[in-house]
Amino acid sequence: MNVTEPTANMSINTMEQPRVKRQIKAKSKERARELLRMMMLIRRFEERTYQEYTRPGQRIGGFCHLYSGQEAVAVGISAVFQKGKDYLITAYRDHGHSLALGMDPKAAMAEMFGRATGCSKGKGGSMHFFEVENGNLGGHGIVGSQIPLGTGAAFALKYKGIPGCCFTLFGDGAINQGVHNEALNLASLWRLPVVFIVENNKVAMGTQVERASAERELERRGSGYNMPYRAFDGNDLDEVIEVVGDAAERARKGEGPTYLVANTYRFRGHSMSDAMKYRSKEELERARLRDPIILYEQRLLQQGIITTRDSEEMESEVRQIVDEAVKFADTSPHPEPEELYTDILSEKYPLHK
Amino acid sequence: MPEIQFREALRQAMVEEMERDETVFLMGEEVGEYNGAYKVSEGMLARFGPKRIIDTPISEAGFCGLGIGAAMCGLRPIVEFMSWSFSWVAIDQLVNNAANVRYMSGGQFRVPIVFRGGNGIAHQLGATHSHRMDAVYSRIPGLIVVAPSNPYDAKGLLKTSIRCDDPVIFLESEMMLNDRGEVPAEEYTLPLGVADVKRTGSDVTIISWSKCMKYALKAAEMLEAEDIDAEVIDLRTLRPLDEQTISQSIRKTHRCVIVDEDWPYCGMGAGILEKVYQHCFDDLDAPVKRVCSEDVPSPYNHYLELQMQPNPEKVVAAVKEVCYR
Ligand SMILES: Cc1ncc(C[n+]2csc(CCOP(=O)(O)OP(=O)(O)O)c2C)c(N)n1
Numbered sequence: 001m002n003v004t005e006p007t008a009n010m011s012i013n014t015m016e017q018p019r020v021k022r023q024i025k026a027k028s029k030e031r032a033r034e035l036l037r038m039m040m041l042i043r044r045f046e047e048r049t050y051q052e053y054t055r056p057g058q059r060i061g062g063f064c065h066l067y068s069g070q071e072a073v074a075v076g077i078s079a080v081f082q083k084g085k086d087y088l089i090t091a092y093r094d095h096g097h098s099l100a101l102g103m104d105p106k107a108a109m110a111e112m113f114g115r116a117t118g119c120s121k122g123k124g125g126s127m128h129f130f131e132v133e134n135g136n137l138g139g140h141g142i143v144g145s146q147i148p149l150g151t152g153a154a155f156a157l158k159y160k161g162i163p164g165c166c167f168t169l170f171g172d173g174a175i176n177q178g179v180h181n182e183a184l185n186l187a188s189l190w191r192l193p194v195v196f197i198v199e200n201n202k203v204a205m206g207t208q209v210e211r212a213s214a215e216r217e218l219e220r221r222g223s224g225y226n227m228p229y230r231a232f233d234g235n236d237l238d239e240v241i242e243v244v245g246d247a248a249e250r251a252r253k254g255e256g257p258t259y260l261v262a263n264t265y266r267f268r269g270h271s272m273s274d275a276m277k278y279r280s281k282e283e284l285e286r287a288r289l290r291d292p293i294i295l296y297e298q299r300l301l302q303q304g305i306i307t308t309r310d311s312e313e314m315e316s317e318v319r320q321i322v323d324e325a326v327k328f329a330d331t332s333p334h335p336e337p338e339e340l341y342t343d344i345l346s347e348k349y350p351l352h353k
Numbered sequence: 354m355p356e357i358q359f360r361e362a363l364r365q366a367m368v369e370e371m372e373r374d375e376t377v378f379l380m381g382e383e384v385g386e387y388n389g390a391y392k393v394s395e396g397m398l399a400r401f402g403p404k405r406i407i408d409t410p411i412s413e414a415g416f417c418g419l420g421i422g423a424a425m426c427g428l429r430p431i432v433e434f435m436s437w438s439f440s441w442v443a444i445d446q447l448v449n450n451a452a453n454v455r456y457m458s459g460g461q462f463r464v465p466i467v468f469r470g471g472n473g474i475a476h477q478l479g480a481t482h483s484h485r486m487d488a489v490y491s492r493i494p495g496l497i498v499v500a501p502s503n504p505y506d507a508k509g510l511l512k513t514s515i516r517c518d519d520p521v522i523f524l525e526s527e528m529m530l531n532d533r534g535e536v537p538a539e540e541y542t543l544p545l546g547v548a549d550v551k552r553t554g555s556d557v558t559i560i561s562w563s564k565c566m567k568y569a570l571k572a573a574e575m576l577e578a579e580d581i582d583a584e585v586i587d588l589r590t591l592r593p594l595d596e597q598t599i600s601q602s603i604r605k606t607h608r609c610v611i612v613d614e615d616w617p618y619c620g621m622g623a624g625i626l627e628k629v630y631q632h633c634f635d636d637l638d639a640p641v642k643r644v645c646s647e648d649v650p651s652p653y654n655h656y657l658e659l660q661m662q663p664n665p666e667k668v669v670a671a672v673k674e675v676c677y678r
Contacts (some may be wrong), residue, residue, distance in 0.1 A: 061477030061655055114477070114654035125479045125653030141410045141481035142442065176410035177442065204411060206387035212410035278386065340649055340657045 012213045022299065025241035026079060029305050035079055035237060036300060036311075038295045039071040041318040042096045044107055046268070048322045049095070049112065049126075053272050059330065062113045064126040067096035070143075071265035072292035073199055075098040076240025077167050085164030087135045089150040092127035092170055093199075093266075094139025101134040105325040115332035120333045123343065131287070137166075143204075144170060144177030151183045154251070156194035165193040167244070167250035173204025174212075175221050176212055184259065188225040195244060196222065199234065201266040206278040212298035216315050222259025233263025235292040238299070265290070354535040358566040360393045362504035362527065362536050364468075366511035367394070368538065371401060374429060377515055378405040380416055381433030381470075390435045391471065391530055404605045413443035415420060417468070421520075424466040429515060434470030436475060437524060438484040445511045451520035452495030460530070469523035472500070473564060473614050474662055483651035485614050487563075487621040490522040491592040496546055500524040502566035504534035506589055509543030519544060524591075543561055548595035552600065554584035557672050558602040560625060561612040562588040566662055568644075569612050572668035580670075581651040581676055599625075607638040608675045612668050617645045642671040650657045 024031035046066040053060045067074070070093075073126040077088065079098035090097045098108055104117060111118030112126050119129050130138040137153055140146035150168025157164045174180060175198060187194045200218055202209055215221055222229035228250075240262065247258035265287040269276050276284075301308045357365070371377045376612040378401075383390045385398040398406040409416040413434070420430035433439050441446065447468065447591055454462050456630040457471070474483040491498045497519050501507040514521040551566065552573055561569040566587050584602050588595065601607050609629055611622040622643045647661045 062476060062653060063482070110430075111653075114656075120653075122654040123480075123650075123652045123657070125477060127481070128479055128653070141479060142439065145442070145481075173411045176412045176415075178412070178414045205390070206383050207408060207410070211408060324412075332599055334656055335652075335654055337657070337660055340647060340652060340660055 004252065004318055007287050017240070022236075022238055024299070024303065024305065025238040025245070029097040030298055031079070031126040032305055034294055035075050035320065036293070036306070037314045038100055039075050039296065040235070040314055041105065041311055041321060042071045043068055044106070044318045045099060045295060045324045046095060048326060049109075051266065052326065053118035058108070060126065060244045061114065062125045062127070063092065063271050064112065065093040066266070066268040067093055068144065069287070069291070070123040070199055070201060071096055072237040072240050072261045072266045072296065073197070073234045076237050077197070077244055079168070079241045079246040081135070082164060083135060084308050085162055086248070087137050087146040087150070087153040087164065087166040088169070089137035089166065090139055091143065091146060091167040091174065092141045093171070094127065094129045094141050097169065098129040098131060098139070101131065101136050102135065103131050103136065105207070106177050106328040107320055109325040110332050113329040113332065114172055114334065115221075115329055116335040116339070117328070117332040121339065121343070124341070126189065129266065132144045132181065144179050146170065147174065147177070147180050148183040148186070151187045151194055154187065154257070155190065155195040157193055165195055165248050167195050167197060167248070169197045169199055170202055172198055172200040172202065172218060173207065173212060175218065184222065184225045184227075188227045191254065191256035193254070195247045195251055196246065196257060198261045200261050200263050203266075203270075203278065205274070207277070216346045219259065221262040225259070227257050227259055231261040231263055234264035235290050235295060237292060237296045356533050356538050357504055357536050358530065359504045359532045359534070360391065360509055360530040362508040362534070363393050363511055364395065364397065365536070366515070368397065368400065368506045369516040369590060370512055371405060377429045377431065378407065378429060379431045379433065380409055380420060381434050382405040382409055383410055384408060384433050389433070391527060393530070394433065398549065413439055414446055415492070417443040418446040418450060420466050421446060421454070422463055424464045425454060425462045429465045430466045431515060434468060436482055436527070437470050437472040437486045438482045440468070441484070447496070447520070447522070449489070451491045455519070456495055463518045464520045465518045467511070467521045467523055469511070469525060471526035471527035473526050474525070474646070474658065477655055477658060478651070479652055479653045481648040485621070485646070487524060487591055487613065487615050488619065488624060490608055491621060491624060496520055496522055496592060498522045498562040499523065499545060500590065500591055501589060502563050502587050504532065504541060505536050506549070506587070508536055509541050510545065510589060513545055514541045516542070519678065524563060528564055531657065546590045546595060547591045548598040549587045550584060550590055550598065551587045552583065552585040554582040556582045557584070557608040557610060557676055558599070558606045558608055559583050559585045559610050559612060559672065560588065560599060561585070561586045562591065563614075565612045565614055568663055568665045569666050570650070571665040572672065573593070573671050574667060578674055579673070579678065581672060581678070583672060594625065594628060596632060598630050599629060603629065603633040605638050607636055609637065610644060610668065610675055611641065611672045612644045612663055614646055614662060617643065617648050620645055639675040639677065642675050644668050644671045
């Protein structure tokens with residue numbers, strides 16, 4: 001990939017409509033349908049989570065951050081993710097990535113309900129989903145904290161001679177943490193197989209990118225490390241597959257890390273308690289015109305890969321899957337009181353307790 | 354006396370001190386345009402403008418260090434942590450710089466800065482967002498650590514902290530921000546380093562601070578029914594510790610329970626316990642008991658989280674144990 005020239009940072013106003021005619025990057029038509037369905041599943045899962053969180057008798061607690069609007073990033077990565085070799089790590093907005101990598105929606109919902117059947121046995125919550133079998137190194141609650149961890153996963157791959165890579169994701173706010181600098185330098189210095197991906201949803205909690213980063217072309221925050229960097233349309237699934245796929249190939253071939261900025265938008269508030277006073281209704285409406293799911297759905301329709309009926313069927317399928325996930329979560333047991341004391345160290349040491 | 358929320362008491366203290374002293378300013382994530390993640394700084398940007406109410410990027414190490422540098426050069430920053438849990442990423446600045454500059458410069462520089470925000474376990478925030486930083490900072494010479502339990506103390510102590518010429522770690526709790534309490538309209542300040550006996554009693558001394566004071570006071574009430582007369586000390590400042598008030602009380606009651614939300618091992622209560630044994634070993638009629646959080650990371654699940662923490666019932670049980678009842 002030859003992308004050292006920065007591309008303009010697309011703002012929500014200037015992002016052009018993605019080309020409907022664009023070639024499908026999924027490996028097959030069947031796979032394209034699966035990817036669309038996965039995006040729909042994530043959206044449905046998140047919107048249902050919103051309902052469950054806000055309804056009386058709240059069964060989901062703590063901080064909860066929804067991924068609605070950003071689905072194409074996680075799902076695009078999943079299309080190039082090589083299970084068994086690759087890793088992914090992200091921040092607390094982690095439901096979408098986890099589902100895209102293959103987490104059972106039941107285990108995901110049960111985690112938010114704090115149940116023993118959750119992906120982290122009810123101990124982690126919404127911000128801390130993990131799934132070792134899928135190479136899912138987790139959601140991480142401290143902003144920026146996962147960036148060196150992802151770099152470490154890449155180090156382990158290189159050390160063991162495994163031709164995989166680690167997709168290391170973080171928000172536009174996280175690039176202002178100190179570890180961002182340290183990890184980028186280490187990754188490039190040691191040519192580690194990392195794909196750094198900034199999910200630029202334009203705002204960190206209530207702080208717009210322009211109020212937090214002196215450099216507005218965020219991809220340039222990856223410059224100065226002797227690695228390629230570029231921004232791309234994170235709402236266009238095929239573009240994600242193409243750009244992230246190239247960077248992953250580079251990494252797997254031993255050519256080192258790449259710094260990517262996926263321009264996208266979050267439709268919901270930062271977390272559940274956000275009144276969103278920092279953005280106008282018009283801005284949100286404009287952003288919704290570029291809904292990544294609708295864009296991809298239309299592309300598949302126009303290219304005859306799906307019919308309207310297929311798409312309706314998918315909608316009702318995902319609705320059912322999410323209903324079942326909620327039912328499962330709701331009827332699952334809470335962890336036993338003894339669980340408070342397990343999973344702390346690898347085994348009981350003789351003098352402990 | 355007007356009754357106000359804990360968060361309003363904090364805001365009043367900051368506003369009054371900013372009115373009084375041009376060098377005081379507030380800096381942190383979402384303190385301005387968003388009006389504070391927990392609305393502590395609500396309205397302050399409108400009142401003081403962006404020169405003095407400063408929104409920062411998510412760069413805790415950077416803006417804490419910047420604040421310390423500004424304090425060395427004559428300003429009095431108030432730095433808000435959205436949560437004290439996030440101070441881990443800035444801890445080098447607080448521990449190496451804020452705490453040591455006066456000493457290392459042989460007294461040439463002072464660091465008049467307040468770091469404040471929510472500390473401890475809130476509600477199902479999980480292991481990364483539930484840290485109790487009490488002991489982490491209280492063990493550092495060169496820092497002052499303040500942890501009020503009610504709006505009145507919070508206002509008086511925060512005003513003094515802002516005027517203080519040393520770095521102050523000011524621990525609040527997200528779970529207390531809605532608490533209401535009487536706060537006089539007239540100006541007042543409270544001294545740092547002085548504990549407050551919130552309830553007098555003769556049978557046992559319960560030592561606590563911050564959020565856990567509620568459990569201590571509630572337990573004292575419950576113990577009345579069992580004919581146990583508990584004295585409850587609110588430490589208010591964890592460093593420097595008011596050892597005198599503690600000793601005086603234990604010399605009277607001969608029994609002691611320490612209640613805090615920290616972990617048991619090397620936790621804040623352990624440090625206080627050592628002081629109690631140093632000063633009062635011969636006065637004690639029973640070993641001191643501690644009620645603290647379980648020795649585990651903070652779980653997300655609601656019930657496990659409750660199980661982990663102190664509560665009034667656990668305090669009552671500990672008191673009965675030290676009273677051999
Ligand atoms: C070190 C640290 N500081 C502050 C926070 C509180 N916080 C959580 S998310 C967030 C905004 C992060 O925005 P961004 O990185 O853009 O990711 P997004 O939420 O938009 O996905 C903040 C300030 C935190 N979790 N960790």
